[in-house]
Amino acid sequence: MSLRVAKSSLIVIDELRRQRRDSIHCQIIRDSILPRGLGDSYLIKIENEDVGYAGVWTRHFPGRVMEFYVSEHVESAASDAFDMLVSVSGAHEAEAQTNIPLMANLLEEKCTDIKDENLLFGEPPEGSDDTSSSGSPGSPGGHDPAFVFRRRRPGDTGPDGAWVVELDHKIVAAGGLLRHYNAPFADIFMEVIPDYRLRGIGSSLIRKLRQHATEHGIRPAARCDIDNDASRKTLERGGMICCGRLQAGKII
Structure with missing residues (x-):
């Protein structure tokens, strides 16, 4: 050969x-x-x-x-x-997603000192009881009329993102969809300002972004660092499921 x-x-x-x-x-x-x-x-x-x-x-x-x-x-x-x-x-190193078999198998065969770096998230299976448009338990989204999810307007402040969350008449969170991935997938990103964290706003924003994505034929995805427990919980409460890991190791 x-x-x-x-x-x-x-x-x-x-x-x-x-x-x-x-x-x-x-x-x-x-x-x-x-x-x-x-x-x-x-x-x-x-x-x-x-x-x-x-x-x-x-x-x-x-x-x-x-x-x-x-x-x-x-x-x-x-x-x-x-x-x-x-x-x-x-x-001298290699990385692989565990949900892409060819490279995952080569990583296991060719590398040592393999470590998990990221958790990868995707949509739950069709037919599950998740409802993207509803708020997570205890969250403001879908329940509090003061919670407003809308497109960013000129002059808006707060975190980066094409979509913002208004609560108490101020922008408290923002996020969007990154499209530079294989179609039809897009990466969800979001940020909640410090004083409004731990109130379920992040998970509600994720659900709203997921709903917007699926309505436009986009499959939402996300990831977080392996040791970022807060982000993992927010993504899970936002209705996403862990579908893989990004691993890396040293080539033998």
């Missing part, structure tokens, strides 16, 4: 990236890294056929593999292709 891995460009691997997206049914949290110029692209060839690609961080986590894909018909060569990628790129 003639296997070759070489540094490439985003244009060359674009079709392979599309194939990878089509094969994955969850948010790819590093989907924007290569287009934003934060990593190097590598092309994988077998018998002179373009069969896969990889991405290696050059910023933030230099030397860490963060994307890896080979076509299904050559998955048996994934391990050898990864080894060659490491040799060519000088990568």
